[in-house]
Amino acid sequence: MSEREMEEARVLNGLDRRLAFWTAAILLVFALFYFLSPVLAPFLAGLALGYLLDPVADRLQTLGLSRLGASFVILTVFVVLTATIVLLVAPVLTRQFSEFLESLPGYLTTLQGLLTRVSREATGDFMRSVYEKLGLPVSDASLDTQKYVNDLASEAARMGAAFLKSLVSGGAALVNMVSLVVITPVVAFYILLDWDDMVATLDQLTPPRYRDDVRAIARDIDRALAGFLRGQALVCLFLGLWYSIGLSLIGLNFGFLIGVSAGVLSFVPYVGSITAFVLSIIVALVQGWPDWRLPAMAVAVVSTGLFLDGNVLSPRLVGGSIGVHPVWLMFALLAAGSLFGFTGLLLAAPVAAALGVILRFAVRRYRQSALFLGPAAPGES
Numbered sequence: 001m002s003e004r005e006m007e008e009a010r011v012l013n014g015l016d017r018r019l020a021f022w023t024a025a026i027l028l029v030f031a032l033f034y035f036l037s038p039v040l041a042p043f044l045a046g047l048a049l050g051y052l053l054d055p056v057a058d059r060l061q062t063l064g065l066s067r068l069g070a071s072f073v074i075l076t077v078f079v080v081l082t083a084t085i086v087l088l089v090a091p092v093l094t095r096q097f098s099e100f101l102e103s104l105p106g107y108l109t110t111l112q113g114l115l116t117r118v119s120r121e122a123t124g125d126f127m128r129s130v131y132e133k134l135g136l137p138v139s140d141a142s143l144d145t146q147k148y149v150n151d152l153a154s155e156a157a158r159m160g161a162a163f164l165k166s167l168v169s170g171g172a173a174l175v176n177m178v179s180l181v182v183i184t185p186v187v188a189f190y191i192l193l194d195w196d197d198m199v200a201t202l203d204q205l206t207p208p209r210y211r212d213d214v215r216a217i218a219r220d221i222d223r224a225l226a227g228f229l230r231g232q233a234l235v236c237l238f239l240g241l242w243y244s245i246g247l248s249l250i251g252l253n254f255g256f257l258i259g260v261s262a263g264v265l266s267f268v269p270y271v272g273s274i275t276a277f278v279l280s281i282i283v284a285l286v287q288g289w290p291d292w293r294l295p296a297m298a299v300a301v302v303s304t305g306l307f308l309d310g311n312v313l314s315p316r317l318v319g320g321s322i323g324v325h326p327v328w329l330m331f332a333l334l335a336a337g338s339l340f341g342f343t344g345l346l347l348a349a350p351v352a353a354a355l356g357v358i359l360r361f362a363v364r365r366y367r368q369s370a371l372f373l374g375p376a377a378p379g380e381s
Contacts, residue, residue, distance in 0.1 A: 033340055033347075040343045046187025048350075052229055053078070053188070054195050071192040079185055089260065096257040103253075110286045217361050224353040231317035232349075236266045238313060239305055243276045246301035250294065252280060253287050266309075268333060268345045273309060277302045328352065 033040070053074050060070035206214045240263015247255030258279045266272025280298040288294030332352040336344030367373075 033343070041346065042183035043187050044343065044346055046184045047191055048229060049078075049184060049188040050191025050195060051225070052233070053192055057192050057195075067193060067196070071189055074192060075185055075189045078188075092256055093260060096254045100254050100257060107283070107286050110289075111282060114285065114289060213361075217357060220357040220361070221354045224357055225350055228349060228353055231314070232267055234317050235309060235313045236263050236272070239263050239266045239272060239276075239309060242305045242308070243280075243302065246305070247276075247280055247298065250297040250301060252294065252298055253283055255280070258283070268349070271333070271345070273302070273306050276305065 056074055057067065057070040060073065061067060065073065203211070203215070240260055242259070243262045244256045244259025247259050249255075252258070258276055261279075262272040262276035264272070265275050280302055281295060284295040284298040329349060329352055332348040333345060336348035336351070338344070340347065
């Protein structure tokens with residue numbers, strides 16, 4: 001074996017070992033997230049909160065405060081503001097939520113009746129004439145269509161009631177909510193306190209020959225995550241105010257509850273607006289039937305919010321910081337939600353942003369490599 005062949009073999013063996021190491025590390029992280037996802041939400045929320053407030057702590061340090069003092073001041077102000085907002089909003093949300101649970105069976109029954117009526121009309125004389133013109137059998141088709149619609153409505157009502165019952169009565173949901181409120185500020189405080197030290201430690205643990213590349217990747221990921229997290233937080237605030245105030249002003253039952261819920265869920269792209277659209281249309285149909293003015297106004301409020309989100313808010317506040325095509329982002333949301341539940345939905349967009357930065361770095365390196373730029377080997381066309 002020639003010296004060149006031996007050198008190529010050593011390079012390939014090194015690549016194989018590194019590939020095996022990183023594959024094992026990724027699989028280990030994946031397994032940890034899969035098994036620990038039910039308890040990770042408050043820690044991830046605290047990490048995100050500490051990351052978002054780190055620039056404020058740095059600014060306070062330049063004004064003369066110690067890191068401990070800056071972290072304490074920031075978390076104190078944040079907790080006071082959050083508690084004030086919750087105390088102002090909680091009574092209205094609690095009342096509307098309890099009324100929503102009480103009204104849910106009646107709403108589902110009314111909705112099923114409306115769907116039955118619509119299906120009966122849709123399979124009436126008009127559809128019979130259409131079937132006759134197409135030369136299709138009439139008697140069985142109309143009955144089967146109505147039966148399918150009724151079965152679908154019954155199944156949707158049963159699943160919705162079961163979901164809400166488990167959401168309210170489940171002890172795990174209550175424990176997770178309490179842990180989210182209690183643990184998140186504590187985690188955020190320690191993240192703020194030790195952020196610079198953690199970054200410096202990771203930097204020192206990076207091999208010197210890779211340090212410049214890792215720093216460049218970390219800076220790009222930092223810009224992507226900061227732009228997404230801070231921008232999306234402002235989007236959530238605006239959409240929550242828009243939906244809650246708008247739906248309340250048109251007289252929609254539970255409009256404030258729907259709007260606040262949609263604003264919170266808007267941190268996961270598309271989820272909040274879709275939730276507001278579906279819930280507001282269902283409530284407006286049941287509440288305003290047979291008058292179509294209330295459903296039309298609900299559609300106008302939500303559609304305006306969707307337009308502002310897609311054409312004004314997200315482009316200006318979030319922009320292209322995440323660097324991921326919307327189709328891939330939707331896939332990441334569905335896949336992460338299916339694998340890891342709510343924790344996966346929280347992680348999907350930031351992880352997609354980080355992976356996008358790493359992939360673009362890998363593509364740039366590939367286009368600069370001898371494999372891409374080098375001459376063709378003998379015998380290759």
